[in-house]
Amino acid sequence: MTIDAALEQAAQGGLNAEALGNLARMVLATGEEERALPWLRAAAARSNDARLWQWAGLLERAIESLDLAVISFTQAARLAPNDPSIAHGHARVTLDAGFDAVALFDRARRLDPANGEVLAGFAAALLAAGEGAKAEALLDAVLVQSPLWVQGHLHLSQLRALIGRADQAAASFERALSAHPGEPMLWQGLFDLYVSAENYAALADAVDRARAAGVAARETHDYAAIAAAELGQIARADSLLAATSSPLTVWRIRHLLRQGRLTAALALIENALAGPDRDAIWPYALIAWRLAGDPRVDWLAPSALVKIIDLAPTLPPLDQLADVLRGLHRAQGSYLDQSVRGGTQTDGPLLNRVDPIIQAVRQSITTAVESYVAGLPAIDPAHPMLALRRDRPVRFAGSWSVWLRGGGHHANHLHPQGWMSSALYVALPDRSDDPDPHAGWLTIGEPQAAIGIDQPPLQLIEPRPGQLVLFPSWLWHGTRPFAQGDRLTIAFDVAPPV
Structure with a gap:
């Protein structure tokens, strides 16, 4: 059923709760939430259905009407106090609206203790309430019990940076790796942390340690190439980039520009702009076109x-x-x-x-x-x-x-x-x-x-x-x-x- 057909049926009162939920999914996917919201709200108020109130809250959150989303999720939580997804949504919209959400996230965690998004949200709520040390202790304790939760390590790394402990950003990764030295997912998480922080010397060191721990070259090769390129190790980067089948297009362009190899960079840029990842290439096209005196600079960045x-x-x-x-x-x-x-x-x-x-x-x-x-x-x-x-x-x-x-x-x-x-x-x-x-x-x-x-x-x-x-x-x-x-x-x- 199309969105238009579903809306017509909704206007005639012909959609049950399940069909209204399907309509909500469709408009969330297409960015047309405001077309369906009146019918979701009316049906939720009429039926006092917790799931419909949840859907209304999700649509309101999508259009950034957080005041209304909090009201809808409060209604949903009142009607279904033990529903984990409703409890999580209630806590999230409350936090995003700028209210204290610590108690709500605590309840959501008790209902769904293994949900990583809930745990990360609980830590964010504690930080927002001025309890950064408690947020750190919460995530650290979970990671002691679940050392392979890579996203949790990344959350804790960022949190530690925000509370002034950036020197400990990688500490939980290192602790987990001491117990699981051959786990590729942990190493990749640590690599990604260093890439996002633009700490390429630490990335190169981590790659060497991963290889020494027995991690396969296929898991480390691309990161080694990135580190070499960003550290200006020209011959090593050339060799590593030539030996990988991964696109690594942005990293290749950065390496070529850094080395003054403009002709090669321009050729790679032109090819990439014809592909699906062109959005990541435009900033580098601007640099290269300015260097080359290309008149497209005025078209791209007037x-x-x-x-x-x-x-x-x-x-x-x-x-x-x-x-x-x-x-x-x-x-x-x-x-x-x-x-x-x-x-x-x-x-x-x-x-x-x-x-x-x-x-x-x-x-x-x-x-x-x-x-x-x-x-x-x-x-x-x-x-x-x-x-x-x-x-x-x-x-x-x-x-x-x-x-x-x-x-x-x-x-x-x-x-x-x-x-x-x-x-x-x-x-x-x-x-x-x-x-x-x-x-x-x-x-x-x-x-x-x-x-x-x-x-x-x-x-x-x-x-x-x-x-x-x-x-x-x-x-x-x-x-x-x-x-x-x-x-x-x-x-x-x-x-x-x-």
């Missing part, structure tokens, strides 16, 4: 795709907003896999918080994004930004706040999960005595330092309080360090339209 919008007139008072944001910065360290240097980043989807000041900011941002999308150039099926449809509501793939202190900055990076990315300036340091005239400025189009290509930014943007900057997520961006003071921002990624 300055018009970067917009500066003054949101100050539509935002809550910035001093009040700054107070709210500072209260959310409970971390003592930064994410292992993020760009923040010398500061902290909030956890969880910031713009989903059911807080009147945050919701006012969200509304202002949403209006600005809608205006930006409406003003984009015509649809271009070949372009990574302009190929996508424009008729979907604005959804966020992530949102957070960053608080940088003196000397802090963002390393140049990009956002592979987003369609467009952003910087909204809430509080800025006094830069009058800073020797760098561009201290704290946003850079657009300057490659990541590790690639070793000295290209100037396509744009340098001076931050101003209340100013929002929007730009394509695949564009390299970062900030210049500033000497003293602090810098408070909100950032978000707009999700690619379904």
Whole structure:
């Protein structure tokens, strides 16, 4: 049955609870949740069916109406207090809405003690409540009992970084490997940790230790190639990359660019842009085309795709907003896999918080994004930004706040999960005595330092309080360090339209 046919039957009262659940699954898959929500809500209220309330909550969560999702899941949990999936959903939407969810996750864990997502959520709820040490102890105790839970090790690694214990990020992996030295999954998890943290020296060492422990070369070869390439070991990287059948396309391109082998890099880029993984290639195409003087640079990254919008007139008072944001910065360290240097980043989807000041900011941002999308150039099926449809509501793939202190900055990076990315300036340091005239400025189009290509930014943007900057997520961006003071921002990624 199509969505249209199911909606027509729902309007006539012809769908039972199971059919309404199937309708909910379909609209979740196609991003059309708002079409089905009225019928799900009405049926749930009419029948007092816990599963229908759960489906309503899931659709409300998908459209980021967390206030309504909390109400729906509260109803579902009241009707089915011992249902593990309802308990987990109730805890999750409560946490994402910005409420204390520790007790709800504790209950969800008791109902489903082996569910890794519940355990990770419980740890996140404890961290949000200022109980980082308890969150660490929780995950560590579980990993003592279940040392092969790779995702749990990765959660604990990130958590330890956030509570200021980044030096212990790999400790649980190492403990598990001491008991299971030949377990490939554990080694791969450790390799992935070092790749995400861009710690390629540690990756190379881990690969050597895995081989010494008897792990097969097929499990380690690609990671050895990545480490050699990123460490600038040219001959070794060439040999290892030539000997693998894995694409490793991005890593090959980075290696070629780093070594100045532009012709080979361009050929690989052209081939990759014709394939299914082209989205990961555009940032490197921009670097290579700039080096080659290719006129497609102006097509790929026209300055018009970067917009500066003054949101100050539509935002809550910035001093009040700054107070709210500072209260959310409970971390003592930064994410292992993020760009923040010398500061902290909030956890969880910031713009989903059911807080009147945050919701006012969200509304202002949403209006600005809608205006930006409406003003984009015509649809271009070949372009990574302009190929996508424009008729979907604005959804966020992530949102957070960053608080940088003196000397802090963002390393140049990009956002592979987003369609467009952003910087909204809430509080800025006094830069009058800073020797760098561009201290704290946003850079657009300057490659990541590790690639070793000295290209100037396509744009340098001076931050101003209340100013929002929007730009394509695949564009390299970062900030210049500033000497003293602090810098408070909100950032978000707009999700690619379904």
